[in-house]
Amino acid sequence: MLRLDGLVKTYPTGDKALKSVTLEVPRGQVIGLIGPSGAGKSTLIRCINRLIEPSSGSVTLEGVELTTLRPRALRAQRRRMGMIFQEYALVERLSVMENVLSGQLGYVGFWRSYFRKFPQAAIDEAFRLLDRVGLVDMVDKRADELSGGQRQRVGIARALIQNPAILLVDEPTASLDPKTSRQIMRLICELCEERGLAAIINIHDVALAQIFVRRIVGLRAGEIVFDGLPNSMTAATLTEIYGEEDWSATIREADGDDDTDIDDAPRRAAGAAPQHIPEIDRDRLAGLT
Amino acid sequence: MPVSSVGEIQVWHRRARGKQLAIWFGWLCGVALFMFCWNIISEKTTWFFVFDAPRIVGDISSRMFPPRWSYAEKLWLPIWDTMNIATLGTIFSIVMAVPVAFLAARNTTPSAKFVRPVALLIIVSSRSINSLIWALLLVSIVGPGLFAGVIAISLRSIGFVAKLLYEAIEEIDQNQVEAIEATGASRIQVIAFGIVPQIMPAFAGITVFRWDINIRESTVLGLVGAGGIGLQLQASLNVLAWPQVTLILMAILCFVLASELVSARVRKAII
Known part of the structure; x- marks a missing residue:
């Protein structure tokens, strides 16, 4: 459904954020995108909806090539991609309801949106979504009055009211406590399942990713170096993605009989990543973080 | 070392x-x-003149007191005029300054190469010329009176309001803008939903602050014939009517105090 093909992003400074990323996201699949800071995770999902312009390569959503679209057509396609942010990115001085309805801006003309005359159908949907994420009592609160977890729920409702085909989720839990993090991840994954949504979730917390997603993609220095099932990740794969460290406490160790999965992992990643695992270059990693 | x-x-x-x-x-x-x-x-x-100054001060002071209270009834209208010059001037300046601010802010300008320098030039030229000089020019262009004062105040204020506003626009949280862009909103919707709510407090503060300054500036515009209480001051000084000058200065003091009180209240209420 979403396909990235040879996606490259080189910043004007010369930093190669993405080096030919190829990734296929089937309908309804939730992907956890892991990798060290600076590996290009945020750049990757922003290149999909072109908040950042990719340098070359192609992105196709449901058969539509996004990278060459003119602004108007791009805006129409952006409606199909809901985005959820690390710092929630709610408009702080607007109410919860206004924030949720801002997800409808792509469907509503300027004057209707300016005078807050959104279609009744959108308002009904907003109430349904706020009820679903558990904030129906907060409709009239201003966004800056909410707690972190509540704000992220508003962010989720705003993304969903776009009626998207895919969610692009950028570090949804990085600003939240462990319990709220789990609740938010569970909510996102449940909603994706209910609505048959695909999602790409950038996430720092490897253990959390392993609990909730079905497929994990590891990004290092702009390249995909791992692509496989959560329980096929080993200390070796984490070392490859993040660099050398004692990983024994981090990963939910695959059971002994899952050996085959572990062996499978490199083969699955082979399409996108070099077979040979290079030595960890500490200087390079230091520069990335 | x-x-x-x-x-x-x-x-x-x-x-x-x-x-x-x-x-x-x-x-x-x-x-x-x-x-x-x-x-x-x-x-x-x-x-010699400097050492002589205390005696002159004493001399003028003795002529200034007591103030000529009966003159007060002739001051109500000029004070009302002065307030109108300041208020209308502020409103006109805002109408012109808001677009200039959006054109000047790095993150909203349509073209950083061509449009932004023009907007910055407008801001600088408006700020570099004092309202008294604007008034002098305008009195000879549109003739003496309130209208010249209103235009002078608004031309002077454009730069001030636009500069502070564009700085506020440049300091907004870009994440909120990005989030609105990601919904597929059009450019103008992004401004209305992503930027305007963020700069509203700054905008209100700047407006009231400038109104407060304009009240003070408009009290002197009459000196060059652009209306307001300055006209009376000029007339009284010309005929050396010191008791009237005292009363006018007292009136200006009370008037400015009242306006500062109002602006402080309003700012507190908004922010």
């Missing part, structure tokens, strides 16, 4: 010796320049 070793001990100074000497030399030059300038000023001053 500010650290030197004397035998075993490491001695730390705030500055290295060379830097310390350079600073002393800088002070020496500064003091010498001050003495030189003071000398020139002293030569050009007629010290």
Whole structure:
């Protein structure tokens, strides 16, 4: 459904954020995108909806090539991609309801949106979504009055009211406590399942990713170096993605009989990543973080 | 290095010796320049008049008191005019300054190469010319009266309002803008939903602040014939009617105090 093909992003400074990323996201699949800071995770999902312009390569959503679209057509396609942010990115001085309805801006003309005359159908949907994420009592609160977890729920409702085909989720839990993090991840994954949504979730917390997603993609220095099932990740794969460290406490160790999965992992990643695992270059990693 | 070793001990100074000497030399030059300038000023001053000043102050003060209270009834209308000049001038300036601010802010300008310099030029030229000078120009263009004052105040205020506003626009949280862009909103919707709510408090503060300044500036516009209470002041000074001058100065003082009180209240309520 979403396909990235040879996606490259080189910043004007010369930093190669993405080096030919190829990734296929089937309908309804939730992907956890892991990798060290600076590996290009945020750049990757922003290149999909072109908040950042990719340098070359192609992105196709449901058969539509996004990278060459003119602004108007791009805006129409952006409606199909809901985005959820690390710092929630709610408009702080607007109410919860206004924030949720801002997800409808792509469907509503300027004057209707300016005078807050959104279609009744959108308002009904907003109430349904706020009820679903558990904030129906907060409709009239201003966004800056909410707690972190509540704000992220508003962010989720705003993304969903776009009626998207895919969610692009950028570090949804990085600003939240462990319990709220789990609740938010569970909510996102449940909603994706209910609505048959695909999602790409950038996430720092490897253990959390392993609990909730079905497929994990590891990004290092702009390249995909791992692509496989959560329980096929080993200390070796984490070392490859993040660099050398004692990983024994981090990963939910695959059971002994899952050996085959572990062996499978490199083969699955082979399409996108070099077979040979290079030595960890500490200087390079230091520069990335 | 500010650290030197004397035998075993490491001695730390705030500055290295060379830097310390350079600073002393800088002070020496500064003091010498001050003495030189003071000398020139002293030569050009007629010290007799300066030493005579206290007597003149006493003389004028004795003529200024008591104020001519009966003149007050003629001041209500000029004060009302002054307030109108300030308020209308502020409103007009905002109407013109808001678009200029959006054109000047790096993150909203349509073209950083061509449009932004023009907007910045408007801001600088408006700010660099005092409202009294604007008024002088406008009195000869549109004739004396309130209208010239209103235009003078608004031209002067454009730069101030636009500059502070575009700085506020540049300081917004870009994440919120990005989030609105990601929904597929059009450019103008992004401004209305992503930027305007963020700059509203700054906008309200700037407006009230400028209105407050304009009240004070509009009290002198009459000196050049652009309406307001300054006209009365000018007329009274010309005929050496010191008791009237006293009353006018007192009226201006009360008026400005009241406006500052209002603006402080309003700002508190908004922010």
